[in-house]
Amino acid sequence: MRIWELFQMAMATVRSNPLRTILTMLGVIIGVSSVITLVSIGQGTSKSIEKQYEGLGANLLTVNLMGNGRATQLNYDEVMQLESTPGISAIAPTMTRGSTSIKYDRTTETYSVIGTNDRYLDLQKGKIASGRFLAQADLDYRNHVVVIGSDVANSFFGTEDPIDEEINVNGFVYTIIGVLQTKGSNTAGTSLDSAVIVPLPTMSRDFKLGSIRSAYVEAASGNDVSRVQTILQMYLTNKFKSTSGWNIFNSSELISARQTASSTLTNQLVAVAAISLLVGGIGIMNIMLVTVSERTREIGIRKSIGAKRRNILLQFLVEATLISGMGGLIGLILGVALSLAWPYINPSQETSLSLSVGLYAFLFSALVGVIFGLYPANKASKLKPIDALRFD
Structure with a gap:
């Protein structure tokens, strides 16, 4: 079976249960949008620090008496x-x-x-x-x-x-x-x-x-x-x-410390946001297992008329990847919109969009669909035709 036919079948399944599909995507949408927004805020903060660094002077030392x-x-x-x-x-x-x-x-x-x-x-x-x-x-x-x-x-x-x-x-x-x-x-x-x-x-x-x-x-x-x-x-x-009773501040060390602290905080927030992607992946696995259970007779009929195991495996794997990828795309759009709107919400905070981060977040969301859809797809492909046809 061609990939395009599998994609069309997956789209038909998604359209048949729009509410369930959206709820399944929600974890992925939140995860991707959060990653993009938080990274853009973190990069904006780093650029703001760099501007301040340039304004202070690269070779400046400050002596303070206390x-x-x-x-x-x-x-x-x-x-x-x-x-x-x-x-x-x-x-x-x-x-x-x-x-x-x-x-x-x-x-x-x-x-x-x-x-x-x-x-x-x-x-x-x-x-x-x-x-x-x-x-x-x-x-x-x-x-x-x-x-x-x-x-x-x-x-x-x-x-x-x-x-x-x-x-x-x-x-x-x-x-x-x-x-x-x-x-x-x-x-x-x-x-x-x-x-x-x-x-x-x-x-x-x-x-x-x-x-x-x-x-x-x-x-x-x-x-x-x-x-x-x-x-x-x-x-x-x-x-x-x-x-x-005195101290000396090196502007280069001061800026480096602030950038390191900002980067560490951003990475921690991104790690928390990434957990949403994993939760979304678990949601996809759960829904796909339900889908396999609901469509057991369909699987039995397809196998009885000649569908091979890999055809069934690919069918459900494409569905899981499609759901995850669509969630990633919506999350990407939402994340970009939030990043652009954030300076208007909080004028003191700059943001800096990164196309590479957005691309990686989207690809990771698709990968989540593949990983968490693999078990349900494998389970569906292993069903025996006679057992599937007897399923009520």
Whole structure:
């Protein structure tokens, strides 16, 4: 018997029991759609992390000082002396004060204020939308100048040009010299969009902050990152006579860890979704066993008029594969639709469709039909004609 004839017979059987067929497909549909959707969400998350990684800089190291002991005392000149170390291209020490009152005219908002130097913007991969960034002269003369993020500019000025306007920062008047382009958050969870950036010496005096708590250090190349990290570790250990009270974050290691965690979670969710496929396969086996029982007399008649064992085996195997394949196709369409719709449901979550994953999920669903349909098909093919004809 030709495959096309078997396919036509299988389609006739499927059409004769549409509700039972749909219920049988349900496990496969849920499994395939879940796999595709979860993988697209996982890949979207990985791409989002990669974008943040690019925004932070591949060769960037972040030094953080913690606690209230000796490991909190670093001044600007000490940190900047390290910039002459071979392998280090730039250093941007920072002081940060969160939730600081910022006023313009009758509007008052709270934003993070960052005190830093003229290297900071390049290290953070930010860009100026209008005006200029901090200059060395602003640090030398402790000028009361400020560069604001795009969110700050929109909040206070809307579409108006804020350059040369004056705002009140923690009780001191600062002149706006620049506005940053919209950038979004980086892997450290900070955002230049909502930042108010001032010269570090000016902030130290106005906010009465004596020591630097963090610094960004950029290695000259990717090959220098490990060596620069070792130099910083030796410097801090020697200065504070301790290996505690400070830490150094390597952006590459941080991103790799986050991507690994995201990938692990996605794989676990996909494994759970794959169980639905196996459950669907068990459902197919169950229904095919019922079908064999219902069609025992039909099998006996076909065998008595010359149908061979392989014909019966192929007939029921094609039916099981057809049901599973149709469920896989519906699941594929549903999974793609959910993946495309998910960013609208949850705007903060990106998705990235993978055609290869969709193809593998569909092929696996068809394979499930073959595997779980094999036993019922084999059972049907082994029925003896005389016993099948006697079956009531």
